[in-house]
Amino acid sequence: MDGAGHLQHLVFRSDYAEHKQFPGAVVDTAKRFRVGAGVNTHDYRERAPALVEAGADVLCLDSSDGYSDWQAEALRWVKREFPDVPIGGGNVVDGEAFRFLADAGADFVMTGRYFARFDQSPGKKVRIGGSVFKEYWGEGSGRARNWQRYDQGEDKLHFEEGVDGYVPYVGDLGDTLALTVAKIKATMASCGAATIPTFQATARVTLVSEQSYQENTAAVAVRDNADTTLD
DSSP states (O other): OOTTSOOOOOOOHHHHHHHHHOTTOOBOTTSOBOOEEEEOSSSHHHHHHHHHHHTOOEEEEOOSOOOSHHHHHHHHHHHHHOTTSOEEEOOOOSHHHHHHHHHHTOSEEOOHHHHTTBTTSSSOEEEETTEEEEEEEOTTSTTTSOGGGGOOSSSSOSSOOSOEEEEEOOBOHHHHHHHHHHHHHHHHHHTTOSSHHHHHHHOOOOOOOHHHHHHHHHHHHHHHHOOOOOO
16 A cells, blocks of 8 residues: 555465565566567567567577578677667577577577476477377477468478477476576586676587487486485
């Protein structure tokens, strides 16, 4: 209430509980969740200003192949025109392509497959062979029904450029995200990086053999399933 007895705000018990559970939620100064929006390399000069004016907090360039001069130029333009608006890019599949976008101004990269596994993603849960999966598809796939923006010259999709499949369901985002953040912090500590910019400057991505990957995966599985009680 204000001084005149007028109602100013409503706070629900569920909102209070969620705030206590997720104190690091990404909100603005008015306690509103921050909003991101997708941009392509065709009309970004018109779309990006309109999105920022409408209140978008984050922009992301989405392409089936982000390793291109078109995306690099779009990144540079947005960073020049809106230096305070974080922008990401993709898709890319190797370190050289990632560095190309980072040098052009990439603040983050897309991680759609990671987030598609959670309750909060729009995909349906399906049971396959006794296991639960979530639907997952990219914009360039037939299921996305948004293939028109790929503009292949006719009113149909000649071939699919996006992923269309399933990812293992893992539950609520809040439960797993905390573990992922802890892993990132541990990796940063190993690199001697106390901040994300320092981590970006000092981290090295190294290829490992398939055997090393399989051995590590097997070791983690044994550890997670082991009975820690000793007689």
